[in-house]
Amino acid sequence: MQSASTLTPPASVPAPAPHDTPTPALTPAHPAAAACLNCGHAVPDRFCGRCGQNAHHTHRLTLRDMPHDVMHSIWHVDKGILYTLKTMVFRPGPTIRAYLAGQRVDHFRPLSLLFLITGLYALLHSLLHIDITPPREPNIPEAVWQMQVISMRFMMKYLSWFYVATVPVWALFARWFLRRGGYNYAECLIVAAFITAICNFFAVLYLPVLYKFSGTPQIGTVSLWFMVPVVAYATWAYGSLLAPTTFGLARRLWCGFMTYMLGYVVSIVLFTTLMYALNWSTFKAAMKQEDQLRKQQARSAPAPARR
Numbered sequence: 001m002q003s004a005s006t007l008t009p010p011a012s013v014p015a016p017a018p019h020d021t022p023t024p025a026l027t028p029a030h031p032a033a034a035a036c037l038n039c040g041h042a043v044p045d046r047f048c049g050r051c052g053q054n055a056h057h058t059h060r061l062t063l064r065d066m067p068h069d070v071m072h073s074i075w076h077v078d079k080g081i082l083y084t085l086k087t088m089v090f091r092p093g094p095t096i097r098a099y100l101a102g103q104r105v106d107h108f109r110p111l112s113l114l115f116l117i118t119g120l121y122a123l124l125h126s127l128l129h130i131d132i133t134p135p136r137e138p139n140i141p142e143a144v145w146q147m148q149v150i151s152m153r154f155m156m157k158y159l160s161w162f163y164v165a166t167v168p169v170w171a172l173f174a175r176w177f178l179r180r181g182g183y184n185y186a187e188c189l190i191v192a193a194f195i196t197a198i199c200n201f202f203a204v205l206y207l208p209v210l211y212k213f214s215g216t217p218q219i220g221t222v223s224l225w226f227m228v229p230v231v232a233y234a235t236w237a238y239g240s241l242l243a244p245t246t247f248g249l250a251r252r253l254w255c256g257f258m259t260y261m262l263g264y265v266v267s268i269v270l271f272t273t274l275m276y277a278l279n280w281s282t283f284k285a286a287m288k289q290e291d292q293l294r295k296q297q298a299r300s301a302p303a304p305a306r307r
Contacts, residue, residue, distance in 0.1 A: 081116075084108040088198050092233075093240025096194055100187050110193035114167070117200045118160050124207055125156060131215040132156050132223060147279075147287075154275050160200050162271045167192045169270075170263035174238060177255040180245045192263075195237045199230050234260035 036043050041050040084107045087095040099107050133152045136145050170192035175185050183191065206226050213222045239256025247255070 080106045081108040081113065084113060085198075085201065088194060088237075089201075092195065092198070092237035093243055096191055096237075096241060097244075099194075100183075100190065110190050110197065114164055114193045114197040114200070117197050117204065118164050121160050121200055121204045121207070122157070124204065128207060128211050129214075130156065130207070130210050132210065132219055133215070134217045134219055135215065150279055151275060154279070155271070159271060160203060162274075163196055163200065163267060166263065166267040166270065167196055169266050170196065170259070173259045173262045177259045178238065178241055180247065181242050183241070191238070191241060195234055195260075198237070199234060202226075202230055202233070231257075231260065 035041070036048040036051060036053055038053040039048065039051045041048055043049070047054055084095070087107075095107070099110075132155075133149050167189065171185060171188040174188040174191050175183065178188065178191070203226070209222060209226075210219070213219045235253055235257040237256065238259040239252035239254075242252040242255060245252075
């Protein structure tokens with residue numbers, strides 16, 4: 001039998017007074033350290049857990065803040081844009097697989113990246129006034145020449161945006177050829193957006209070359225040469241998404257090549273159809289003039305000598 005002394009509970013330790021625990025002082029410069037100025041939610045750390053606003057950047061703006069805000073706007077559209085460009089250029093497969101797996105805080109959103117790069121390309125191309133049409137040859141009729149000029153200008157102005165519009169087409173082919181990787185259609189949209197953005201990024205880097213040969217007889221050949229690195233990159237990028245599968249390298253590259261090329265062919269067919277539909281009157285007049293010129297040349301040709 002236990003003694004009474006052993007049954008006596010130990011004396012409780014008094015809880016520390018609220019003033020015993022030091023609390024960080026709230027400075028007037030950062031009132032959002034207590035409550036988010038955007039949504040009113042309590043902010044225990046730097047970022048609000050409800051809306052994500054940075055509680056350390058809500059002080060009253062002054063002229064001294066302007067240089068920092070300008071530089072932040074230029075270089076920090078999102079801190080992951082340069083990182084995403086770098087990893088997508090050199091490691092597209094691991095980058096996309098990591099993004100799809102949920103590692104997204106360090107990466108720029110794919111659709112935002114696609115629109116940003118395509119808009120930059122369109123802006124620079126309009127400022128440089130690049131003429132992708134070679135000089136006119138003397139034997140080409142005026143209407144036919146105008147048709148070529150309209151076609152080339154229309155293509156250079158809108159083709160990159162048309163690639164953006166046909167990302168769902170590339171995603172369909174990616175869904176088919178990359179199905180062994182287990183990607184659903186929504187994930188294939190992300191894949192196609194990422195890879196199309198980088199292809200348009202290569203087009204931005206290639207603009208100085210096009211500008212150098214603008215309006216020269218070599219411009220057509222220079223434009224075709226641009227397709228070599230783009231097709232190679234897209235083949236590798238799409239194919240690398242099958243790295244976790246049992247496919248060998250040749251099979252992965254074949255699937256990547258077919259994904260890009262079939263999407264490219266469909267995009268070009270749709271783009272050409274749209275271009276002719278919008279400029280049909282000009283093209284019809286050009287074809288009529290070319291037909292008349294061909295008939296005139298046939299009539300003026302000397303008759304074959306009779307034996």
